[in-house]
Amino acid sequence: MKHRMIFLVAALLMLIGNVSTAKAGETRDPFAVLGEIPVQHNGRVKPFASFADEALLYVAGKRTYQKIPAVQLVWEWIARPEKWNTLPMLKVRYGPLAEEFGVMLVDGKVTPQIVLEHRPFLEEVSAAKELQRTKETLTELQQKRTELYDKAAFFRAVGQGALPGFVPHPQNSGEGWFTLEDLMSPEGRLRTTAFYSAESIQDTLQALSDVFQQMRGEPHKPSYESALKLRDSIKALMESQNIFLDDAALEKEMTYNRLKPFHKAWQFYLVAALLGLISGIFVLFREKSAEKKDKILCGLNRTAMVSFLCGFFLHTYGFYLRCVIAGRPPVSNMYESVIWVSWAAALFALVLSIFCKADAIRTFAAFVSAIALVVAQGFPALLDPSITPLVPVLRSNLWLTVHVLTITMSYGAFALAWGLGHGAVISYVFFPQKREINRNLTLYLYRAIQIGVVLLAAGTVLGGVWANYSWGRFWGWDPKETWALIALLGYILILHGRFIGWLDPFGFSVGAVVAFLGVVMAWYGVNFVLAAGLHSYGFGGGGAAYVMSIAALDLAITGVLILIHKRNQQV
DSSP: HHHHHHHHHHHHHHHHHHHHHHHHHTTEEEEEEHHEEEEEOOOOOOEEEEEEHHHHHHHSSSBTTTBBBBHHHHHHHHHOHHHHHHHHOOOOOOOOHHHGGGGGGGTTTOOOOOOOOHHHHHHHHHHHHHHHHTTTOOHHHHHHHHHHHHHHHHHHHHTTTTHHHHHHHTTOOOOEEEEHHHSSSHHHHHTTTTTSOOHHHHHHHHHHHHHHHHHEEEESSHHHHHHHHHHHHHHHHHHHTTTOOHHHHHHHHHHHHHHHHHHHHHHHHHHHHHHHHHHHHHHOOOTTTTTHHHHHHHHHHHHHHHHHHHHHHHHHHHHHHHHHHHHSSSSSSSHHHHHHHHHHHHHHHHHHHHTTOOOHHHHHHHHHHHHHHHHHHHHHTTTTTOOOOOOOOHOOOHHHHHHHHHHHHHHHHHHHHHHHHHHHHHHHHHHOOOOOHHHHHHHHHHHHHHHHHHHHHHHHHHHHHHHHHHHSSSSSHHHHHHHHHHHHHHHHHHHHHHHHHHOOOHHHHHHHHHHHHHHHHIIIIIIIIIIIISSSSGOOOOOOOOHHHHHHEEEEHHHHHHHHHHHHHHH
């Protein structure tokens, strides 16, 4: 076991090391070089590769388009906007909006050119923008129109070179960076040459022209030397004014982009979960005298544990990189909170599995964490993975940061309890004779809920402390506050019912499954469905139908299991 674990951990470290040190020069990929160029967008300095990923996700709602990587595609938008302006890239999923475009849609998509030139549509968008300026509420159709227009306008800005910023303002770091449009237009060059020498600007423009010329010809790809020249000329331009960026932070972001730690983490978690499931089947059906099966079981458990630890290590390393890149805890949006909650579930499972000496806890945590990470990685249009600066209300308030971290960690404990609850319910229904296994699962479930209740109660109190500091009142029945309290009371009711005998072990397990709906409402529903209250910095939209469908399916399956359990008891 020790040698196997050392080997797998060493292989994992080598993988991370190889990804970290993989330079563009080693592959001689020109787009890897162009992806390393530092740019400014949305208040943050980042590699062009990060901007390209974010731009493609925003415009097309996916990570690749026509199998073209994001960096190459966005450079093509800039070099050949006339081609991409006429290709259907913008999805139109909302029915009433799709009807407005009619035959102009191709497979449910519309071209940026049509969006930006369709006069009736533009008139409606203009009216909606005016309502926004007067703080009036938009209808869903008006919201969808403005979202579609904003995506098309963003694409046009990128194609014109108006986004992102490529060259810092030497005398005012708060100013937006000079864009390619600034460098290429006569008026823009007048502004930039006030700070940079005309010769250095000309060198950069020549390198940029070489890249564009090669991309407009066959095979629409610059040479490695041209890409390198452009990157180095922009760096020399900055250094001519003693502007030096944090290369270490930029390199960490490139490592984060190349490694994709959360994608690899869910794969390790899934392997651990499947191996744990096979191990559980052996436990349920084995004969005590079957020594061979015991050896197989031991090997499965050890391999599952190593796979789980590798997934947890990657998960943690991804958090570390994201914290360093963003300069803050990674819980400012729904994507980050899903990643954080799944990490907390894995952490609590590790702790409980050590104290309870139970491999089953890690198995259920692996399922929960894998599902959460698959959702986070698989729906980028709904859960935006972009790294953005904190909103002002979160930027300098220690109490609020601690409050958010504590609340979301409690969700991790409850997510683990949700997974254990499903396992316990299934075991009680189909394996009622396995009394020791069922009793242990209920105990693990009880411990997970205890952790969650303590953290949620503490987080709610800390939220009141922050509310008193920020808004002058400890409690105000804001929707977020109300649903956090409902979720807390739901779990307290389950614990109380278990303590006084209202709920038998099976009922307690069912309660843990159902009570998680309160967490889903406090966590997702308030922000993405109600979108009301003082916690406006966490609001978003989309995905409500999927979440409600999954919740309804989960309740339906649980209801069927309850009926089977009752029938078994009557037999």
